[in-house]
Amino acid sequence: MKVLVPVKSVAQIDGEPLLDGAAEVSPDLLEWRLNEWDEFALEAALRLVEGDGGEVVVVTVGQEEAEEGLLACLAKGADRAVRIWDPALAGADPLAVAGLLARLATEEQPDLILGGVQSSDSGNAATAVALAGLLDLPRVAVVAGIELDGDQLTVERELDGGAIEVLRLRTPALLTVQTGINEPRYATLRAIKQAKAKPLATLGPAELGTDAAAALALAGSRTVALAMPERGEGATMIDGPPSAIAGRIAEIVTAEVGS
Amino acid sequence: MTARGVLVFGIVDDGQLRPATAELIGAGKALADDGAGPLTVALLGAVTDAHGEAVDRAGVEEILLVSSPEPSFEAHVAEAALAALIESRRPSVVLAGHTVDSLGFAPALAARAGLGFATDVSGIGWGEDGASARRGAYAERLTAELDFPGRETVLLLLREGAFEPATAAGSAPVSRLDLDLAGAARTELVERRTPPAGDVDITTADFLLSIGRGVEDEEQVAKLEEIAAKIGATLSVSRPLVDAGWVPSDRQVGQSGRTVAPKVYLALGISGAVQHLAGISAAKTIIAVNSDPDAPIFAAAHYGAVADLFEVATELQQQLG
Ligand SMILES: Cc1cc2nc3c(=O)[nH]c(=O)nc-3n(C[C@H](O)[C@H](O)[C@H](O)COP(=O)(O)OP(=O)(O)OC[C@H]3O[C@@H](n4cnc5c(N)ncnc54)[C@H](O)[C@@H]3O)c2cc1C
Numbered sequence: 001m002k003v004l005v006p007v008k009s010v011a012q013i014d015g016e017p018l019l020d021g022a023a024e025v026s027p028d029l030l031e032w033r034l035n036e037w038d039e040f041a042l043e044a045a046l047r048l049v050e051g052d053g054g055e056v057v058v059v060t061v062g063q064e065e066a067e068e069g070l071l072a073c074l075a076k077g078a079d080r081a082v083r084i085w086d087p088a089l090a091g092a093d094p095l096a097v098a099g100l101l102a103r104l105a106t107e108e109q110p111d112l113i114l115g116g117v118q119s120s121d122s123g124n125a126a127t128a129v130a131l132a133g134l135l136d137l138p139r140v141a142v143v144a145g146i147e148l149d150g151d152q153l154t155v156e157r158e159l160d161g162g163a164i165e166v167l168r169l170r171t172p173a174l175l176t177v178q179t180g181i182n183e184p185r186y187a188t189l190r191a192i193k194q195a196k197a198k199p200l201a202t203l204g205p206a207e208l209g210t211d212a213a214a215a216l217a218l219a220g221s222r223t224v225a226l227a228m229p230e231r232g233e234g235a236t237m238i239d240g241p242p243s244a245i246a247g248r249i250a251e252i253v254t255a256e257v258g259s
Numbered sequence: 260m261t262a263r264g265v266l267v268f269g270i271v272d273d274g275q276l277r278p279a280t281a282e283l284i285g286a287g288k289a290l291a292d293d294g295a296g297p298l299t300v301a302l303l304g305a306v307t308d309a310h311g312e313a314v315d316r317a318g319v320e321e322i323l324l325v326s327s328p329e330p331s332f333e334a335h336v337a338e339a340a341l342a343a344l345i346e347s348r349r350p351s352v353v354l355a356g357h358t359v360d361s362l363g364f365a366p367a368l369a370a371r372a373g374l375g376f377a378t379d380v381s382g383i384g385w386g387e388d389g390a391s392a393r394r395g396a397y398a399e400r401l402t403a404e405l406d407f408p409g410r411e412t413v414l415l416l417l418r419e420g421a422f423e424p425a426t427a428a429g430s431a432p433v434s435r436l437d438l439d440l441a442g443a444a445r446t447e448l449v450e451r452r453t454p455p456a457g458d459v460d461i462t463t464a465d466f467l468l469s470i471g472r473g474v475e476d477e478e479q480v481a482k483l484e485e486i487a488a489k490i491g492a493t494l495s496v497s498r499p500l501v502d503a504g505w506v507p508s509d510r511q512v513g514q515s516g517r518t519v520a521p522k523v524y525l526a527l528g529i530s531g532a533v534q535h536l537a538g539i540s541a542a543k544t545i546i547a548v549n550s551d552p553d554a555p556i557f558a559a560a561h562y563g564a565v566a567d568l569f570e571v572a573t574e575l576q577q578q579l580g
Contacts, residue, residue, distance in 0.1 A: 013397050025397065095370050117362070121398050123533070124378050126366035133367025138335065138445035141363035154449070158515055159359060162454035162508055165331075167446040176362070180502030220369050220376030221392070221405040229395070229402045229555075235547060235563030245564040246574030249525065249546055252562060253579065256522045256544050257466045257491070 001054030003045040004110035006101050006128060007038040007073060009066040010121040023223045024091060034069040037116025041177040043184040044146055045114045046077045052148065054111075055079045059104055061089060061097045067200065074195035075187035081200040088212035089205075091223060098130035099218040103208035105135055111151075113174040117142050125176075132174035139174040140167055144181050260389035264296035266350040268341055269314060270360055271304030272332040276313055281424035283354045286383055286417055288318035288425055293385040295351050301436070303327055303340045308433065317427035323436045329444055331451075334363030339443040342368055344436075345412055352383075352390050357416035365416055374414045375407030379533065381421040389413070399533070399555040418533065420540055457509025461495045467521045467542075468492035469512055471535075472499040473528015473549065473568050480505050483527070486572050489580035495519065497529045513538040527568035531556025 011030040019025075045056045058073040059082040060066045070081040084100050092100075105113065113135075115128025125141075132139035144164065145156030148171070157165040158178050187195070205211050238248045265287040269280040284300060291298040297320040302310050306324040314322060325344075327336050337360070345353060345368075355361050357379045369376035375390065381402075382393030388406060390413045396403040407413045461467060468487040474480060480500065487494040494510060501511045512519055514534040520541035527548050529535060536559050539545060547560035548571050557563040564571065 011397065013400050017401065019401070025401070094366065095376060098366075098370050122396060123398070125362045126369075126376070126378050129362060129364070129366035130370035133338075133370040139363065139367065140446060141334070142359045157359075157363075159451070160514055161517070162511070162515055164452045164454075166449035166452070168449060169446045179498065183504070218370070218373075220374065220410075221407055223396075224391075224404045224406050226396055226401045226403055229399070229558065235545075235557045235560040237557075238562055238564040242566055242570035242574045243578075245548070245566050245571050246578050249548075249562075249564075249571070249575060250578045252544060252546060253466060253490075253523050253525075 001049060001052045001112070002108065002110045003049060003054065003056050004105055004108055004113045005038070005042050005045045005056060005058045005073070005078070006113070006115050006131065007042065007058050007060050007069060008035045008119045009033065009060065009062050009069040010035045010119050012121070019226050019228065021225050023225055025226065032065040032068065034072055035116055035119045037118055037120070037177065037179060039184040040179050040181050041114040041116050042073055042076060042078065043182045044177050046185070047182065048112070048146070048148055057082065057108060057110070059084065059101060061085065061092065061100050063090065070200055071195050072187065074198045074200070075192040076185055080198065083200065083202045084205070084208065085202065086205050086212040089215065092216060093219040093221050094124045094126035095130050095220040096216050096218045098127050098134055100205065100208060100210070100215050101127070101131050102134040103210060104203070105131065111171045113137070115174065115176050117176045117178050128174060128176045135174070137172055137174045138169045140169065141176045142178050143175045144178045146175065146181070260351070260387060262294055262296035262351055264348070264350045265290045265298045266344060266348060266353045267298070267300045268344070268353055268355040269300060269302045270332055270337065271302055271306050271310050272360070274305060276302065276310050277356060277358065279356050279419040280314060281316070281426070282419065282422040283356060283417060284314060284316050284319060285425040286422040287354050288316070290352055290383060290385045290390070291318060295385040295390070297321070299323065299348070299350070301325055301344055303337060304332065305330060311433040315429045315431050315433070316425035317429045318425065319429045319431040322431050322433040324433065325436050325438055328440050331448060332360050333444045333446060333448070334360070335445040336440050336443045338364035338368045339440055340438055342372060343438045345372065345374070350412060352385070353412060353414045355414070355416055357418050361416050365414060369414050373410070374412050375410030376414050377405050378416040379418050380415045381418045383415060383417070390415070399531070400553055419537065454508060457507055459493060459509060461493055461510060461512065462517050462519055464493035464519070465522045466492040467495045467519060467524050469495040469497070469524060469526045469529060470500065470568070471497035471526065471529030474500070477503070477505045479569070483572060486576045486580070489576050491579070492525065497535050526556055526560070527572060529556055530554050531559055
């Protein structure tokens with residue numbers, strides 16, 4: 001049993017971005033961490049393989065900073081990692097990323113692909129299901145429970161309001177994993193050291209039989225500009241020390257709810 | 260850019276048309292008014308004439324009812340149906356909801372059919388160069404303006420609550436469209452389960468003290484629950500506290516939790532993700548306390564304070580308790 005887990009290092013803005021109509025944030029202002037949803041997808045993959053034997057391969061399309069995230073996955077128990085990159089891919093949209101992942105998946109031939117529902121930075125919730133489309137795999141998005149019996153998957157799909165739909169499908173398949181499905185493990189210090197000895201391959205688009213321009217031609221959209229959001233009317237801000245803030249909140253509560 | 264029209268794709272699931280379909284139609288009409296071409300609404304599912312009437316709003320030129328072979332929503336059937344509609348009609352823009360259902364088929368279709376594509380869209384436009392869209396970036400700290408050069412059809416998933424619903428009645432012809440969808444399903448439905456009722460009902464509370472990941476550890480949850488009780492509030496939470504197993508799911512506010520309508524919603528240490536905000540749009544007064552001045556929750560709140568939640572909660576206990 002081979003499980004492929006596409007992961008993303010997400011960017012957090014640290015500081016005030018100077019935008020001026022730019023379509024990118026200066027890399028100096030970005031901090032990277034592994035996407036929260038992917039932690040749950042990786043844990044689900046590790047548990048399936050621990051039960052049935054096999055291999056967990058993590059893959060990312062990302063710049064050098066993304067290697068830290070891959071190492072964290074290896075430390076938790078992934079067997080191999082692949083990083084796909086070319087500087088021209090900076091800002092690639094979900095469909096372009098899915099195109100590159102599809103090329104790798106075609107080589108790897110996994111039985112199951114487990115992605116996160118979405119990434120916490122852009123929140124597209126699109127890459128993994130786009131990948132399923134390109135590979136023509138059956139898929140379920142927003143999965144809160146997974147059971148595997150042979151090639152038979154029984155999954156819980158999360159609906160609105162806490163409702164659940166139980167579905168059956170056959171592998172090979174792709175699922176997008178929701179937070180809370182499991183409790184992701186922490187890596188031991190020893191495992192963190194040993195992770196550096198595990199295979200971590202770096203591939204360019206050429207090694208996947210394409211080039212950056214062709215990969216980007218699959219993009220579904222182009223970012224023309226970034227801007228600070230219009231905050232609308234926004235909140236009336238309460239200033240002052242905590243006692244003054246609490247005082248004002250108490251007034252509002254008393255007026256609205258009564259006491 | 261040639262304008263070949265706007266297609267709204269609505270889903271009927273378990274006999275229900277999603278209420279936000281009216282917002283898709285409102286957004287589609289705005290595009291049509293800006294020159295994107297005629298507005299068509301297609302509904303997929305166990306569709307009845309009543310569903311057709313429900314989407315007959317001013318500005319809609321044509322309504323298509325597509326019967327699904329499955330009794331409830333199935334992602335691969337939806338993908339096949341929308342693929343066939345796009346292939347035969349070649350609309351310039353297709354609008355669907357940014358819902359958990361759409362997440363299961365729209366990205367697959369967009370990748371396969373080479374569509375222009377964006378999700379969680381909160382603003383749209385039509386101009387000389389075709390469609391444009393606005394969405395959040397960097398965890399909603401920024402907004403991104405998108406365009407779709409070279410794409411004949413652009414599929415946009417619209418954020419619920421971000422567009423004005425179409426309300427005026429229309430008079431569009433309704434017809435049934437037969438698509439060959441037999442065999443399209445690739446998942447088999449076993450059952451659906453609604454969440455069990457818990458011991459508290461946060462949906463009827465007048466005053467919710469709602470805590471998020473800012474509380475950082477489990478011990479703090481008990482303390483804040485005590486403070487809530489003392490000041491006459493009911494404790495509710497954001498999803499990560501339920502995911503961590505600290506609080507039962509009947510306390511969760513948001514898209515996958517409960518929709519609440521208190522007189523006062525006091526959010527402590529909650530960033531304001533779209534799925535959280537989906538649960539509090541009916542709250543009368545939203546007060547947010549967050550240590551990050553750029554937290555998106557301040558855009559949705561009526562009152563805000565940049566402060567440490569524990570300090571404010573402790574003071575509040577003294578003043579209201
Ligand atoms: C399909 C789907 C459904 C979902 N459904 C829901 C749902 O129903 N409900 C829900 O809540 N989420 C839901 N989510 C998750 C959602 O996307 C967010 O991940 C979640 O809402 C974040 O919760 P949070 O704001 O508590 O945490 P975070 O985003 O981590 O925010 C924590 C906040 O606390 C602040 N903070 C930290 N320390 C302090 C302090 N000492 N004092 C004051 N402030 C502090 C930080 O500045 C930050 O803004 C869903 C996601 C998906 C994909």
